Amino acid sequence: MNWLLLCVLLISVVEILSVSRENFKTCDQSGFCKRHRAMQPGSSPYVVLMDSIKIFESSTVELQILNTKNNVRLLLQVSALKDNTARVKINELDPIKKRYEIPVGDALVGEPKLQNMKVLERTDGSITLGFEDNKILITSKPFRIDFINNDEAVVSINTQGLLKFEHYRKKETPPAQEETADGQESDTNNEEQQEGGDEAGEENKEETPQEEEESGMWEETFKNFHDSKPFGPSSVGMDVSFPGFEHVYGIPQHADSFALKTTKSTDPYRLFNLDVFEYELYNPMALYGSIPVMMAHNEKRTVGIFWHNAAETWIDISSNTADKNFLSKMADLVNGGSNEIPQTDTHWMSESGVIDIFIMLGPSAHDVYYQYAQLTGTTNLPPLFGISYHQCRWNYNDQEDVKNVDANFDLYDIPYDVIWLDIEHTDGKRYFTWDGEKFPNSEEMINNVAAKGRKMVTIVDPHLKRDDNFAVYKEAKDLDHMVKNKDGNEYDGWCWPGSSSWPDFTNPEVRRWWATKFLLDNYKGSTPALFTWNDMNEPSVFNGPEITFHKDVIHMDGFENRDMHNLYGQYVLQATSEGLLLRSENKERPFVLSRAFFAGSQRYGAIWTGDNMGEWGHLKISLPMLLSINLAGVTFSGADVGGFFKNPDAELLTRWYQAGAFQPFFRAHAHIDTKRREPYIQPEENMKIIRQAIIARYSYLPLWYTLFYEGETKGIAPMRPLWVEYPADKNTFTMDDEYLLGTSLLVKPITEQGQTGTQVYFPGQNELWYDVETFKLYNGGQSVYVDAPLSKIPVFQRGGSIVPRKLRIRRSSSLMVHDPFTLIVCLDKKESAKGNLYVDDYHSFNYRRGEYLHREFTFDQNEFRSQSVDVHGNISTKEWIEKIIVVGLNKEPSKAVLNVKGKEPQILQWEYSSYDKELIIRKPGVNIATDFSIQLS
Incomplete structure (x- = not known):
């Protein structure tokens, strides 16, 4: 790239980074x-x-x-x-x-x-x-x-x-009007119509009159x-x-x-x-x-x-x-x-x-x-690591940096599942490559992370550096796989590598070609523990109108970008997801994150809300944004914790971690120019609170996983507005600062600076709600002020629900898969409750062949029962029940008896607190796949 072109490119990038509304059209500037x-x-x-x-x-x-x-x-x-x-x-x-x-x-x-x-x-x-x-x-x-x-x-x-x-019509130049001998214009058509009367008028109905032309109909400039x-x-x-x-x-x-x-x-x-x-x-x-x-x-x-x-x-x-x-x-x-x-x-x-x-x-x-x-379609069930905590930054500098970040999470006993690399890991922004000096042995780096049950993600954007020495670009060009400009030549725009071209992902053949690039033999330095992030796939074109493709760019079959613009990013996501499936021979569930999306994107991966800012307003707006995206079917979604731009203070970052821990996709990310903000470098008090928020996420993974399974089978979103479950309650119709996870948890994140309490609306006139930390009881159908110091995020479990949790927190989710469950039983006014749990191997497609468990839990008339919901599912697992906590039980029992078919009844240990009406049944020791009951008397 010559220096002049480089300077122009840098000016363009600076302009984008200081974006204003003037870069984007208003309705008045859009002709149609x-x-x-x-x-x-x-x-x-x-x-x-x-x-x-x-x-x-x-x-x-x-x-x-x-x-x-x-x-x-x-x-x-x-x-x-x-x-x-x-x-x-x-x-x-x-x-x-x-x-x-x-x-x-x-x-x-x-x-x-x-x-x-x-x-x-x-x-x-x-x-x-x-x-x-x-x-x-x-x-x-x-x-x-x-x-x-x-x-x-x-x-x-x-x-x-x-x-x-x-x-559609042809652009016509109005014909010159004929002049009579005396110089007067003649109107032949009108004369003929008058002579033909109504009959001629009927004939003319079949013709298409030339409509009055308006500015912007045949060409437009922005x-x-x-x-x-x-x-x-x-x-x-x-x-x-x-x-x-x-x-x-x-x-x-x-x-x-x-x-x-x-x-x-x-x-x-x-x-x-x-x-x-x-x-x-x-x-x-x-x-x-x-x-x-x-x-x-x-x-x-x-x-x-x-x-x-x-x-x-x-x-x-x-x-x-x-x-x-x-x-x-x-x-x-x-x-x-x-x-x-x-x-x-x-x-x-x-x-x-x-x-x-x-x-x-x-x-x-x-x-x-x-x-x-x-x-x-529905959101495909993600692998367990996908719904765990992700640590990202533009950019972790090199292999040593990755090693240190990974080690510090262990040193401070903070779990995480995935560490990410942004564009700087590549050789000159050539995707599917590595910077040989910074990442000389990428496979070793990935394997070291994977040894702890963790994964890595690298970014793969759709723009390809126009460099014949870059094999992926050269192959795409030789195969004529590129998007064309209006003249039929290869489209040339600017993005991170400089001069770039874009594969035509609208073409299924091109998508199949792209998928092969993820095979281990093609993506050198990758391993099966490496997954993918598609950014800039709107697509982003630094020197294009509104920072994207020209609308007269040509795709497959001669259609223009104006016809299918909003689908391009989804096609990139689809091709990438199919590449990861190809890599595993369709055995392992892929994980791909995409910035651009359309209807149907839920079938291929997760999305996030883009380049937000480290400001309180952006934390607050993440709630309605994610509620809207979940409502529209893309349920595996989240917002960058801490904000992509700027430097959030410790309070904002702490509150954002608390909110993110109860949203479907949980990733921290930051711009290259921001200060480092990993959890372990925060002030000690904030670090401990952030750690507890991340640990809370891991403890609720059984609930999240079950909700995502229900989402795949029924289409229902894990994160949903209150009116979905309380449809007649008008108080909830405009509410977007609190929400439900499934039917069991009510979440009200703190989104205001200095806030140490908040009004929480508890829906349901006859409902009971329990604070998940203290089990303090709140009646439904009212708004109540709830204390929320920095150490607390207001989360409440609905009375009448049973929520499965795992309380033995390890360094990653894959190390928890054989750990026992604790079942939290919050009783309603009738002292009853129900819930369910879905279990499989957490990573493969074997569940679609019946290798899973779907359990139903009930508590009624002083009896707890666990039984299979789906006779078609069966899998062997080491997971067992360590503890059952029953909250809202008004009378202390005298005995707890475990009944398992074919075995002698067993007296269980328990303890009861009359102060908060809490019964703890310890170590039933029953495998989660076993039908059993516990009778209280």
């Missing part, structure tokens, strides 16, 4: 968004041609839609799907160019399963379809669709008349970047309303509240994967990932939609309740309140593709989670 948003609610120009109806296999209805302004026809398909879901798809009837549709198997896990649907009523102006407890009413003029469940409309499409479908738009305008948009719903959630990723806000006076929420350093809080700007999934919830039901489109997308939100004017509110007061049904209206706008909406009709939140999982 501006056009769609300029539309006013009202009568739609689109009508359904009722005589065009076709019915396929009793599950899909096809109709044509006519745009009465330009006579363009669209094809409408409405289908009933299994699991109480419907699909609405709108495409051009006869496009001059194929429009991009996401291939089945990419976002969707497969072709959705259809179910029978009946025609209930048909008139000249509408048709009513029925399936399960639902009706679908399609109205002809103006076009709209209403989804009705048990006689209540729950989702409505195009009620505001904002459907806009920009059909800052100094030109977008050629060779195929012209092709955007699609439509409004989706949720009658009866005041609150909607989802559409990550945004650094904003969990309950989405009205965008009446702001930009719409934007979905466009971007590298946004030091992102701002509480605004709708796009970030690293995009999942176009939204849920609406009220006290009666939950519904959701999935906008199946990977192009840049903007979503406007308006709430009739939130947007009421002053006079209407005054009228409500005068009239003693209003019976008006609340409604949230949303407006979805995408730059290209087709309209493809899945309507998930619930009726419960658990149902919607499952319905969405049937479409895009």
